[in-house]
Amino acid sequence: MSFSSEIKQELARVSPEKDCCVLAELSALTQTLGSLSLQGAGRVQLKYTTDSPTAAWRILWLLRHRLKMKVDSGVSREKRFGGRFVTTVTLSTADSHRLLRRMNVLKPGDRGVDEYQGAPRRVVRRICCRRAFIRGMFLGCGSAAAPEKGYHAEFVVGEDGRARFLQRVLEMTDLRASVTQRKNRAVVYMKDSEMISRLLVSMGAPRALLRLEDVRTLGVVKQQVTRALNCDQANISKQLSSARQQVAAVTRISTLAGLTSLKPELEELARLRLANASASMETLAGMLKKPLSKSGVQHRMRRLQAIADELTHQTPTVYVKEETP
Numbered sequence: 001m002s003f004s005s006e007i008k009q010e011l012a013r014v015s016p017e018k019d020c021c022v023l024a025e026l027s028a029l030t031q032t033l034g035s036l037s038l039q040g041a042g043r044v045q046l047k048y049t050t051d052s053p054t055a056a057w058r059i060l061w062l063l064r065h066r067l068k069m070k071v072d073s074g075v076s077r078e079k080r081f082g083g084r085f086v087t088t089v090t091l092s093t094a095d096s097h098r099l100l101r102r103m104n105v106l107k108p109g110d111r112g113v114d115e116y117q118g119a120p121r122r123v124v125r126r127i128c129c130r131r132a133f134i135r136g137m138f139l140g141c142g143s144a145a146a147p148e149k150g151y152h153a154e155f156v157v158g159e160d161g162r163a164r165f166l167q168r169v170l171e172m173t174d175l176r177a178s179v180t181q182r183k184n185r186a187v188v189y190m191k192d193s194e195m196i197s198r199l200l201v202s203m204g205a206p207r208a209l210l211r212l213e214d215v216r217t218l219g220v221v222k223q224q225v226t227r228a229l230n231c232d233q234a235n236i237s238k239q240l241s242s243a244r245q246q247v248a249a250v251t252r253i254s255t256l257a258g259l260t261s262l263k264p265e266l267e268e269l270a271r272l273r274l275a276n277a278s279a280s281m282e283t284l285a286g287m288l289k290k291p292l293s294k295s296g297v298q299h300r301m302r303r304l305q306a307i308a309d310e311l312t313h314q315t316p317t318v319y320v321k322e323e324t325p
């Protein structure tokens with residue numbers, strides 16, 4: 001399975017805590033996969049079309065289980081999707097209207113006729129909703145390269161205004177992304193491994209983060225251990241596995257809470273561990289401002305590991321218990 005599919009399957013299992021977040025996520029899915037058609041007498045119908053079974057499953061789940069709406073769905077082969085199977089999800093005109101109003105796409109006008117509001121900004125006012133919005137955008141048009149092949153995550157948004165809007169929402173969540181044009185379509189992308197890690201956490205994909213982190217730390221540790229080849233092979237493998245765990249723990253703290261959140265003595269050790277991934281405990285002990293015994297360093301390292309474990313469990317993600325596609 002591709003890394004993108006892995007992330008999407010994880011995102012599809014996130015259970016949004018509040019209805020505001022359900023609407024924010026649907027707003028993003030509507031922007032990327034939805035289309036409106038006029039049905040006469042001012043009625044509109046909302047339809048979602050996607051070749052991603054995971055995105056289709058998610059839309060159905062949000063509409064049926066969270067908003068208690070009746071929806072029709074069907075699968076067919078479509079030429080414009082290169083002959084791939086495509087799922088369509090269609091709402092009744094009454095539910096389309098209800099949902100568009102709740103997402104603030106439509107608002108009641110003066111003469112009893114609803115007015116079109118355009119891309120709703122209200123849905124991303126709260127932090128919880130911004131995360132849900134980004135999740136919906138990723139499910140709708142996002143992808144990420146396998147971490148072994150380099151760091152790249154992107155959203156093929158299409159329209160420039162929407163791409164800038166997504167870039168701003170990411171910025172409000174402390175995530176930096178760039179916008180580029182590819183074949184006349186606006187693409188929002190990130191190339192920085194730390195940004196991508198934070199994106200995964202924000203959207204609610206901590207398991208994908210662990211995989212990314214694993215590849216990232218293995219790279220760092222391997223490089224440094226190879227440089228210090230004067231130890232014997234057995235020693236190298238032993239060092240590699242414990243150093244790797246330690247670097248992974250420190251990286252996780254750095255991603256989830258920032259190293260500055262640590263007590264000064266722990267922060268110092270954490271930074272030394274990152275910068276000297278292959279150094280032994282004795283070497284690290286000698287590098288501290290106030291020298292410490294090897295067992296003292298080991299004790300601090302265990303505290304760092306405990307903090308990392310605690311942070312991982314605190315990640316505010318609740319998984320949907322039902323079967324996913």
Ligand SMILES: [Zn+2]
Pocket residue numbers: 018019020021022024126127128129130132
């Ligand atoms: Zn919310």
